[in-house]
Amino acid sequence: MQQSSLYGLPSQQLPHPPIDPRHFELLINILADFRAEGKPRPYRSKIGSELVSRDRLVYQRAGVTGFKDYVGYAEQMGIVKLGGHSGSPGKEWIELVVSE
Numbered sequence: 001m002q003q004s005s006l007y008g009l010p011s012q013q014l015p016h017p018p019i020d021p022r023h024f025e026l027l028i029n030i031l032a033d034f035r036a037e038g039k040p041r042p043y044r045s046k047i048g049s050e051l052v053s054r055d056r057l058v059y060q061r062a063g064v065t066g067f068k069d070y071v072g073y074a075e076q077m078g079i080v081k082l083g084g085h086s087g088s089p090g091k092e093w094i095e096l097v098v099s100e
Helices: 021-036 044-054 058-062 067-076
Strands: 080-083 093-096
Touching (some): 021 044, 021 058, 021 067
């Protein structure tokens, strides 16, 4: 089964992430906060803004160019699930993958 990309198209695997999973701790904490507030699937735009407001060098520390690559690697590593419609800018969501 082919995985879909950030835009609902068949994904091309990003190069193997040279990212230490610890670089996603801030993302995990933010998404856990949203989940605790009853918002398990916040809009990606909101999360991107929140990441940069808490650490303006978050992407640089992770070795990526921006939010799209950052969350792409997080999805590839099984940390988050991405969804929504690419035809509705600002309506795409992100969800923390929680082990049951």
